[in-house]
Amino acid sequence: xxxxxxxxxxxxxxxxxxxxxxxxxxxxxxxxxxxxxxxxxxxxxxxxxxxxxxxxxxxxxxxxxxxxxxxxxxxxxxxxxxxxxxxxxxxxxxxxxxxxxxxxxxxxxxxxxxxxxxxxxxxxxxxxxxxxxxxxxxxxxxxxxxxxxxxxxxxxxxxxxxxxxxxxxxxxxxxxxxxxxxxxxxxxxxxxxxxxxxxxxxxxxxxxxxxxxxxxxxxxxxxxxx
Amino acid sequence: xxxxxxxxxxxxxxxxxxxxxxxxxxxxxxxxxxxxxxxxxxxxxxxxxxxxxxxxxxxxxxxxxxxxxxxxxxxxxxxxxxxxxxxxxxxxxxxxxxxxxxxxxxxxxxxxxxxxxxxxxxxxxxxxxxxxxxxxxxxxxxxxxxxxxxxxxxxxxxxxxxxxxxxxxxxxxxxxxxxxxxxxxxxxxxxxxxxxxxxxxxxxxxxxxxxxxxxxxxxxxxxxxx
DNA sequence: CGCGCCTGAGCGAGCGTTCGATCGGAGCTC
DNA sequence: GAGCTCCGATCGAACGCTCGCTCAGGCGCG
Numbered sequence: 001x002x003x004x005x006x007x008x009x010x011x012x013x014x015x016x017x018x019x020x021x022x023x024x025x026x027x028x029x030x031x032x033x034x035x036x037x038x039x040x041x042x043x044x045x046x047x048x049x050x051x052x053x054x055x056x057x058x059x060x061x062x063x064x065x066x067x068x069x070x071x072x073x074x075x076x077x078x079x080x081x082x083x084x085x086x087x088x089x090x091x092x093x094x095x096x097x098x099x100x101x102x103x104x105x106x107x108x109x110x111x112x113x114x115x116x117x118x119x120x121x122x123x124x125x126x127x128x129x130x131x132x133x134x135x136x137x138x139x140x141x142x143x144x145x146x147x148x149x150x151x152x153x154x155x156x157x158x159x160x161x162x163x164x165x166x167x168x169x170x171x172x173x174x175x176x177x178x179x180x181x182x183x184x185x186x187x188x189x190x191x192x193x194x195x196x197x198x199x200x201x202x203x204x205x206x207x208x209x210x211x212x213x214x215x216x217x218x219x220x221x222x223x224x225x226x
Numbered sequence: 227x228x229x230x231x232x233x234x235x236x237x238x239x240x241x242x243x244x245x246x247x248x249x250x251x252x253x254x255x256x257x258x259x260x261x262x263x264x265x266x267x268x269x270x271x272x273x274x275x276x277x278x279x280x281x282x283x284x285x286x287x288x289x290x291x292x293x294x295x296x297x298x299x300x301x302x303x304x305x306x307x308x309x310x311x312x313x314x315x316x317x318x319x320x321x322x323x324x325x326x327x328x329x330x331x332x333x334x335x336x337x338x339x340x341x342x343x344x345x346x347x348x349x350x351x352x353x354x355x356x357x358x359x360x361x362x363x364x365x366x367x368x369x370x371x372x373x374x375x376x377x378x379x380x381x382x383x384x385x386x387x388x389x390x391x392x393x394x395x396x397x398x399x400x401x402x403x404x405x406x407x408x409x410x411x412x413x414x415x416x417x418x419x420x421x422x423x424x425x426x427x428x429x430x431x432x433x434x435x436x437x438x439x440x441x442x443x444x445x446x447x448x449x450x451x452x
Numbered sequence: 453c454g455c456g457c458c459t460g461a462g463c464g465a466g467c468g469t470t471c472g473a474t475c476g477g478a479g480c481t482c
Numbered sequence: 483g484a485g486c487t488c489c490g491a492t493c494g495a496a497c498g499c500t501c502g503c504t505c506a507g508g509c510g511c512g
Contacts, residue, residue: 017456040352042268046502056459057503067502126266126349141413166426168417173430176406177399184398187367191394200392204399204434246491272468282493283469293468 024063027053029077032070037116041071041124072132075125078117079139085110086146096154097209101202103150104174108198111178118182140175147171151209160209170209177201250289253279255303258296263342267297267350298358301351304343305365311336312372322380323435327428329376330400334424337404344408366401373397377435386435396435403427 031052035044046067050060064070089106090099111118125136148171154160155167162170181188181197188197257278261270272293276286290296315332316325337344351362374397380386381393388396407414407423414423 020457042353045500058460058505059458061503062457123349123352127268137412144413163426165422169414169423169426170430172406172410172414173403173427176402176410180398180402184402186363187370188395188398196391197395200389200395201399204396204430207434208430271466284471284493285491287469288491 021063024053024055024059025073027055028060028064028070029073032074033077033117033120036071036074036120036124041127046070068127068129068132071124072128072136075121075128075132075136076139078114078121079136079143082110082114082117083139083143083146086143090146090150095159096150096157097159097206100147100150100154100160100209101206103147104202104205105198107147107174107178108181108194108201111181112194115182115185118179122179122183144168144171144175147174154209162209170205174205177205247289250279250281250285251299253281254286254290254296255299258300259304259343259346262297262300262346262350267353272296294353294355294358297350298354298362301347301354301358301362302365304340304347305362305369307343308336308340309365309369309372312369316372316376321385322376322383323385323432326373326376326380326386326435327432329373330428330431331424333373333400333404334407334420334427337407338420341408341411344405348405348409370394370397370401373400380435388435396431400431403431 028049031054032044032049035048035052046060047057049067049070050057053060064073086103086107090103094102121136125133128136148167151160151162151167151170155162155164181194192200254275257280258270258275261274261278272286273283275293275296276283279286290299312329312333316329320328347362351359354362374393377386377388377393377396381388381390407420418426
């Protein structure tokens with residue numbers, strides 16, 4: 001388990017109580033999440049973060065290296081929550097296909113619940129210093145990996161059909177269709193509720209995974225040209 | 227055709243040459259697109275935009291109300307290009323299904339070509355003033371509407387099967403799977419090239435649109451619970 | 453007193469924006 | 483065509499302000 005990137009304050013003068021550090025950092029993250037969601041990273045000032053976490057700017061900078069460091073902590077926190085919630089509900093393993101169906105449902109519920117947080121990562125992670133960004137992206141791949149594993153399990157037990165080369169792509173499709181529920185809510189919510197959404201997207205994904213690998217296109221149709 | 231939001235400078239003193247205004251604004255947009263892609267909106271200064279467009283800050287502010295106004299012009303410009311390119315290749319109407327297949331291919335090509343621009347809109351449009359943001363989102367819906375129309379045409383001529391209630395959602399799916407090629411390129415590019423991507427995603431989408439509306443889930447499977 | 457912890461005024465760089473000065477060429481007069 | 487005026491277009495120093503961050507000091511507990 002690697003250490004946080006540029007972050008992880010060298011701790012200025014003395015050795016602090018590590019428990020207090022954890023508590024304070026959580027306060028900071030909680031406050032920052034709220035503010036970043038409401039106003040965005042750039043429009044939020046460090047003074048506001050301090051005020052909202054119930055400490056002074058001085059104290060804030062005892063527990064955090066920089067404003068960007070706060071953003072990193074926020075992203076890390078959200079990703080960890082997300083991943084934990086997902087893995088948590090996938091303990092009981094069944095037939096691959098049913099696991100997948102369950103996982104999609106669970107995932108979409110989590111995405112519905114964490115809409116704002118997902119949006120936050122999407123819109124602000126580019127403001128991270130490069131090293132931290134790489135870190136966050138790696139975490140994103142790990143989460144995608146959860147679905148890759150489920151898909152592969154389905155291939156092995158024969159309950160899913162798919163060109164093995166497309167496993168990664170399908171996993172990303174699932175992830176992105178979930179995120180879509182978060183960042184297109186301004187329009188989707190006007191037409192569908194969560195259950196509608198789960199139904200249609202599950203159908204889309206599982207339909208593909210049941211008969212043909214790359215087929216699906218009715219054969220005999222021409223037009224492979226342009 | 228509505229007028230630009232808060233934008234559209236009242237023109238300070240005298241009447242300027244409207245043709246020059248157009249040219250200068252295009253210079254500004256071109257420079258800004260490059261800079262925003264490279265450094266992001268917040269990290270780009272107005273001075274840089276001016277320098278890169280070959281004018282002074284003073285001149286810049288003759289053609290633009292504010293930095294946010296530049297961002298709006300950029301978004302508008304990208305969306306217009308995108309929409310024009312899409313509509314442009316959909317003139318010859320065929321059977322709905324083939325039109326859709328063609329449109330998806332064309333769309334993914336455009337997205338591949340405009341990766342950076344798509345990413346730009348995604349990450350920076352939240353920095354727009356609310357009124358301009360609404361404008362940009364409306365444009366996004368219009369573009370989605372192109373695919374809604376194609377889908378409906380397919381329903382009418384019987385070449386596509388789909389629950390009519392899901393038309394909007396499927397259109398959004400297409401749009402988002404296209405955007406995914408832009409904003410997940412850091413990983414997708416490692417595994418797939420554009421043709422792979424087009425093949426798998428077309429299969430996914432068209433497979434669903436050919437036999438069942440919401441079916442796809444093998445009947446008799448339980449687990450509608452949790 | 454010493455030490456961990458906190459405070460918040462203050463620093464200074466950087467930013468978006470303004471505005472008086474300047475440029476340069478078109479048009480006029482003689 | 484020389485000299486002049488005029489005016490839109492351009493310039494960039496300067497302004498005012500915000501913000502991330504620091505640091506000299508204070509408080510209370512052991």
